[in-house]
Amino acid sequence: MFALSMGMFTANLDSTILATAIPYFANEFHSIDDIGWYGSATFLKFAAFQTTWGKAFKYFHLTWSYLLSLFIFELGSLICAVAPNSATLIVGRAIAGTGGVGLCTGTFAIIGYTVASERQSGFMWNTEGSFIAVDWRERVWTGKKLVFANGVLDIFPDITGYGECWGLGMSARHWGYGQHHGGDARCTDGPAVRYDRHHLYTHGAQERTEALEKTSHDKGIKVDSRPVTRLVKGPGPSDVEVGFEDSTKRIEGFLVHEPKTEINGPFAEQLGLYLTSDGDIKTAKPFYSTSVPGVFAAGDCAVPMKAVVTAMLSGTLVAGGLAGQLQAKLYSGEQKLTQTV
Template identity: 30%
Template sequence: MGHIAYDVVIIGGSYAGLSAAMTLGRSVRNVLVIDNGQPCNKTAPQAHNLITHDGETPAAIAAKAREQLALYKTVELIVDDVTAVVQNEGYFEIIMANARTVKAKKILFATGIKDIMPDMPGFADCWGVSVIHCPYCHGYEVYGQKLAVFGNGDEGFEYAKLISNWSKDITLFTSGTSTLSAEQQQQLRKHHINIVETKVAGINHNNGHVQNIELTNGNNYPVDAIFSRVPFEQHTNIPQQLGCIIDAAGRIEVDGFGATSVPGVYAAGDNSSPMRGLANAMATGLMAGVIINKTLIDEEF
C-alpha cells in the first residue's frame, strides 16, 4: 500500500479541525490539516459566548490557533481543496485540487456547513451582521432593541418565544398567511409580540446593518436586528460518497465520539452537530481527536 505519510488527515481547518489537530498533534500523531479558507462564520464581525475570546473576530481566533499549531512538529497545515477521498485496504487516499495526493490511516471531516440564503434583497448582505440565527452567539448585543423574527407555524412560534428573553419589542414576520394556531397567536399577543403576515419584499440596510424591513404593500418596519434560520447544506458531499449516513436534518450522523457509520471516518463541528457555537466546535474536535488517537493505539498495541 506504499508509505502512509499521515496518521490522520483533517479536512477543514476551522475551529473543530484546529482543535482536533492540536489534540492529535499533542498525541504525537502525524497530522495534516487541509483547509480552503471558507469558514461559515466569515461574515460575522465578532465571536461571542467563547470564554477568553469573547468579542474577538472569528478570523483572529483562528489565526491564533494556527500560530500555536505551527509550533508542533507533528502538525502540518496547508491551504487547498480536497476533491476526492478513496478508501483502500487499511488506509485512505486524499486527492487535492493541486493534484497532490496523500495517504492517511484515519480521516476527520471538519468541513462545516453552508447556509443557503433566501432570494430576498438585502438578506445575504446582512447575514451574520444584523440578520442573525443564534441568540446565544449574538443576542446580547441587541437585547432590549427593536427585533424582528422571520418564521411561521410551530417553528416561528418557538423562535419568537425564545427571542422574547432578549427583548420586549418583537415582531414576527410570517411573510405570508399565518400558519400559527389560534392558541399560538393568542400567546404571542399576550406577550406583546406583533404578527405581520404581509410578504417581505426585502431588507433595507447600511453596510449590512438593517434599517428597515420592506413589505410588498409598500410599508416599512424599522428594526435593529432580524433573527432568521435558513436551510443549509454540507460543504462537501465526499462523506456521502464514502458511505457516511446523513441524518434527516442533513448532518453527518456520528456517535457521541465523532465516529461516522464508516470505520476510520470521523466528523466534528457544524457538519454533524446542531450546536453551532465555537465552543461546541472546539469540544467536538477535541473529542474526535481523543477517540481517533485511542483507536490508533488499540490497532497498533
C-alpha cells in the same frame, strides 16, 4: 480490483524491500558512497511525478495511462536486475520510481473514475491506507482515520438584500447582538428581554403563523405573516428596514434568522455518510463517529447548533475518540500476547 491492488503492492514492495537489499548492492558494486541514492532516487521520483501522473489520468485514457506506468516500472526494474554498476542501478531505481508512482496514483484514479461514489470506500479500504484524499494538485494522501471539519455553507432565502444585511443587522444567534450592539434597548438586558417589542415574521407560512399565535399571544409577541420582499440596512449599527409584499415597511433594531445550510464539498456523499434530516452529517455521541467506521465529523457539519463553542467541544471529543481507536488498534496485539502469557 485485485490487479490494481497488486500493482500498488508491487510498487510499495519495491520501496520497502530496499532496506534488505542495500547491503547486497554495496557489497556487489563496492559503492558505500552511493547507498543514499539507492532509496532517494526512487522517492525523489515519487515526489516529482505524482502530480504529473494525476494530470495524465485526468486528461488521457485511464487504461493506457496505467499500462504506460506499469511499463515504465517494469523497465526500471529490468535495468536494476541487469545493472553492471552502481550508477546504472541508481538510474534503474529512478525509472522504476517514475512508473511506481503512476501505479499508486492510477489505482486511486481508476477507482475514482469508474466506481460509484457510494461504493468507493469499499474498494479502497484494502489499499495502502484506509482512506484516500486527492488534493488540488492531484497529490494522493492516505490515512487510517478520517475527520471531517469542513463546515457548512449558509443558503440564503430569495429575499432582496438578505446577503447585504447578514452579519451586520442580522444573525443566526440572538446573543451575538446582545453583546456587540448593546445600543438597542431590545438586547441590552440579556435574558430580561422585552418580548412585547418582538416581531415574528413567518414569511407567508399560514399554518406556522397560526401555531405561533397560539403559543406566543400571552407573551405579547406579535406574529406577522406578510411575505418579506426586501431587506435594507438601516442607519443604526444593527438596524434593518423590512419591506413587505404590500409595499409597507418596518425598521427593526436587529433580526434573528437561521438560514438553511449544506455541507461544504462532496466528500460526505462520496463516502456514503448518513445525513440528518437537516443535512448535517449523522454522528454517534460522545465521539462524533459517523456511519462509516473510522470516519469522524466535528464542527458545524456535524452539530445542529452552529456556534464556535459547540464546534470546539465536538472537535475535542473527536480527538479523544480518534486517539482511542488508533491506540486500541496499535496495542491490540500486545494485549492479546499479555493475556496469553
